[in-house]
């Protein structure tokens with residue numbers, strides 16, 4: 001594939017858990033399909049929340065996705081058929097390595113539309129690599145809020161419940177909830 005004169009576009013959908021990132025990603029990809037664009041969708045293989053072969057939102061919407069272990073595998077799956085793909089969706093971007101940033105730049109220079117969804121902060125409230133760098137190179141950033149389960153305010157944080165301090169612990173129900181800045185307790 002060669003560099004095209006048509007610029008692509010990087011869109012990043014971010015915010016805490018339950019903010020509707022997957023819903024918005026699915027919505028955009030479905031609309032791209034309605035527009036007869038050829039869409040490919042990927043997610044990391046340790047997000048097995050609801051489906052192994054689909055993106056799923058907490059409201060049970062789904063869209064078929066290809067599961068990959070890392071950016072190297074994403075590249076090896078995508079590049080052989082890159083000329084057949086116009087729109088690339090990536091869910092749970094925070095679980096990919098930092099090579100996702102340069103790979104996204106490469107894809108946008110091939111004229112692709114890349115839509116990434118991912119957490120902007122960890123459950124300790126710190127920036128969650130590589131999402132901050134994706135925000136920096138994006139054409140459009142959509143920052144969504146959830147609803148604080150404590151007070152009903154807009155929630156920007158993901159509260160980890162319980163004491164296990166592993167950063168990567170996906171999807172176990174009741175382990176995380178959305179909290180506003182006032183109700184967030186990262187030290188718990």
Ligand code: ADP
Nearest residue numbers: 017018019020021022023057058059146147178
């Ligand atoms: P994300 O990908 O950001 O984790 P999803 O798209 O998977 O979010 O899920 C969003 C959906 O989660 C909402 O439409 C709503 O049905 C549900 N939901 C559950 N708890 C909350 C909450 N505290 N705030 C907002 N939405 C919530």
Ligand code: ZN
Nearest residue numbers: 148151180183
């Ligand atoms: Zn609150």
